[in-house]
Amino acid sequence: xxxxxxxxxxxxxxxxxxxxxxxxxxxxxxxxxxxxxxxxxxxxxxxxxxxxxxxxxxxxxxxxxxxxxxxxxxxxxxxxxxxxxxxxxxxxxxxxxxxxxxxxxxxxxxxxxxxxx
Numbered sequence: 001x002x003x004x005x006x007x008x009x010x011x012x013x014x015x016x017x018x019x020x021x022x023x024x025x026x027x028x029x030x031x032x033x034x035x036x037x038x039x040x041x042x043x044x045x046x047x048x049x050x051x052x053x054x055x056x057x058x059x060x061x062x063x064x065x066x067x068x069x070x071x072x073x074x075x076x077x078x079x080x081x082x083x084x085x086x087x088x089x090x091x092x093x094x095x096x097x098x099x100x101x102x103x104x105x106x107x108x109x110x111x112x113x114x115x116x117x
Contacts, residue, residue, distance in 0.1 A: 002055030
């Protein structure tokens with residue numbers, strides 16, 4: 001069973017994204033990157049990305065990761081913090097340690113497309 005199915009599919013992913021962004025926005029080291037951002041749109045993109053990363057449907061149809069993050073001067077430290085917030089959220093939802101390793105690997109593979117500072 002995929003992590004996507006294991007946590008409850010689309011409804012659980014939607015809940016995870018809501019919790020994840022609350023954690024990110026509560027983090028004083030990260031919140032500035034989200035000032036003025038259309039959060040509803042960003043959450044929709046994150047739901048599509050996370051669904052795929054968890055072994056669910058590939059629903060994403062948007063800009064590439066490098067295009068979406070160009071000019072944001074995202075640091076390795078910020079990238080790592082976002083990954084930790086996501087991992088904690090998924091852990092809290094019951095994603096197993098083994099499945100989290102796979103999710104982290106998927107996200108780590110995007111570091112060079114996201115980090116630019």
